[in-house]
Amino acid sequence: MKILVQKFGGTSLITEKSRHYVIDHIKNGIKKHKKVIVIVSALGRKPSPYATDTLLSLVNYPNHHTSNRELDLLMSTGEIISSVVLSNELKKQDVSTIAMTGSQAGIITTDEYTNAKIKHIHHRNLISKLELYDVIVVAGFQGETISREMTTLGRGGSDITASAIAAAVHAERIEIYTDVMGVMTADPKVVPRARPIKVANYHEMKNLAYQGAKVIHPRAIEIAMKEQIPIKIKSTYLKDSGTIITTNQKKKQFDINEQFITGITYKRDLSQFQINLKEKETTLQTEIFKSISQKSITVDFIYISPTKLTFTIPKENTKQVKDILSLLNIHPKITFNCSKISIVGMDVSANNLVISTIVESLTDEGISILQSADQYTSLSLLIDNEDLFKALNNLHNALCLNNNYLKKRGEII
Numbered sequence: 277m278k279i280l281v282q283k284f285g286g287t288s289l290i291t292e293k294s295r296h297y298v299i300d301h302i303k304n305g306i307k308k309h310k311k312v313i314v315i316v317s318a319l320g321r322k323p324s325p326y327a328t329d330t331l332l333s334l335v336n337y338p339n340h341h342t343s344n345r346e347l348d349l350l351m352s353t354g355e356i357i358s359s360v361v362l363s364n365e366l367k368k369q370d371v372s373t374i375a376m377t378g379s380q381a382g383i384i385t386t387d388e389y390t391n392a393k394i395k396h397i398h399h400r401n402l403i404s405k406l407e408l409y410d411v412i413v414v415a416g417f418q419g420e421t422i423s424r425e426m427t428t429l430g431r432g433g434s435d436i437t438a439s440a441i442a443a444a445v446h447a448e449r450i451e452i453y454t455d456v457m458g459v460m461t462a463d464p465k466v467v468p469r470a471r472p473i474k475v476a477n478y479h480e481m482k483n484l485a486y487q488g489a490k491v492i493h494p495r496a497i498e499i500a501m502k503e504q505i506p507i508k509i510k511s512t513y514l515k516d517s518g519t520i521i522t523t524n525q526k527k528k529q530f531d532i533n534e535q536f537i538t539g540i541t542y543k544r545d546l547s548q549f550q551i552n553l554k555e556k557e558t559t560l561q562t563e564i565f566k567s568i569s570q571k572s573i574t575v576d577f578i579y580i581s582p583t584k585l586t587f588t589i590p591k592e593n594t595k596q597v598k599d600i601l602s603l604l605n606i607h608p609k610i611t612f613n614c615s616k617i618s619i620v621g622m623d624v625s626a627n628n629l630v631i632s633t634i635v636e637s638l639t640d641e642g643i644s645i646l647q648s649a650d651q652y653t654s655l656s657l658l659i660d661n662e663d664l665f666k667a668l669n670n671l672h673n674a675l676c677l678n679n680n681y682l683k684k685r686g687e688i689i
Contacts, residue, residue: 318354
């Protein structure tokens with residue numbers, strides 16, 4: 277049985293007109309793959325009445341008086357409504373379909389309400405329904421615990437649902453439909469000359485997602501990568517090719533050997549903490565990170581040396597971390613309003629020409645680099661928020677992302 281998994285975001289489902297585009301993609305999937313599992317998000321975005329944030333506002337979130345368990349009951353209704361609405365319209369067009377909740381699709385999760393993790397999927401019900409119907413419309417973003425409690429998967433959870441189900445049923449492909457042309461070389465709202473990325477490997481795209489690109493959840497890429505399932509990200513409304521995410525060893529049409537820099541992404545509104553230490557204060561370092569992790573605060577850009585500890589946190593957690601350190605009798609130097617820029621691509625951190633181009637592009641414009649870090653497929657820089665727009669556009673131009681950035685005998689062409 278050939279199976280295609282398609283996922284549609286809330287903006288693709290918001291109106292009857294937009295849902296016609298969705299239905300056309302589903303019908304095309306039936307023609308090519310015969311059986312289609314469709315994952316849906318909640319209809320629209322706030323203030324749309326059934327969007328997740330609108331539902332949360334009904335209990336005055338975040339100043340609510342209910343439990344996370346009950347928040348999951350509330351939030352999960354948005355995707356269930358989407359699944360029934362789309363299934364109804366498919367039936368109007370004589371498409372054989374059935375709607376299912378996450379739990380009916382067999383998604384079993386941990387009991388971390390509002391941010392559950394998928395443990396496994398009992399896919400027998402999905403397979404048996406596919407023998408009866410051409411299309412199953414599954415409510416994304418949700419599942420249930422072994423004790424039958426409803427849970428949700430956190431922001432981007434519908435992407436994770438799509439990949440997890442695709443892996444469980446051994447789908448041939450995952451298609452993510454959204455309101456943009458695919459993954460771009462940079463945020464087009466900040467970099468007007470950003471262009472679509474035609475093809476990238478799993479590692480690069482996962483890195484882009486972790487570093488701030490918001491088109492797909494990084495966990496969804498990890499799941500697809502493990503099972504070697506290609507992902508296609510494209511616009512619901514445009515007839516463009518979109519972005520293919522796959523492995524280096526796929527067929528020729530997925531070859532990425534010539535593509536070098538994949539894209540640039542960013543996170544803004546960070547606070548940098550610098551702590552001076554006495555030598556061999558390793559116990560204190562451990563205590564610092566343990567105290568911060570107990571508050572579920574995200575720590576990034578970590579640099580550790582025998583006499584210094586540096587890291588960044590989201591702006592909204594600054595006072596909380598400052599108070600934690602004060603209890604440890606630590607008074608850090610804090611640099612406010614920082615942005616992290618990440619350049620992602622194959623061997624990017626090992627190419628001296630790339631590094632010199634990046635540094636020159638920023639320093640020539642008087643942009644100070646507060647901190648740097650590199651991995652095999654990325655190089656990250658910390659700068660001031662005020663320099664973000666200029667830095668992103670200069671780097672995008674300097675790295676030739678306006679056209680193509682190719683690797684050929686170690687030269688930029």
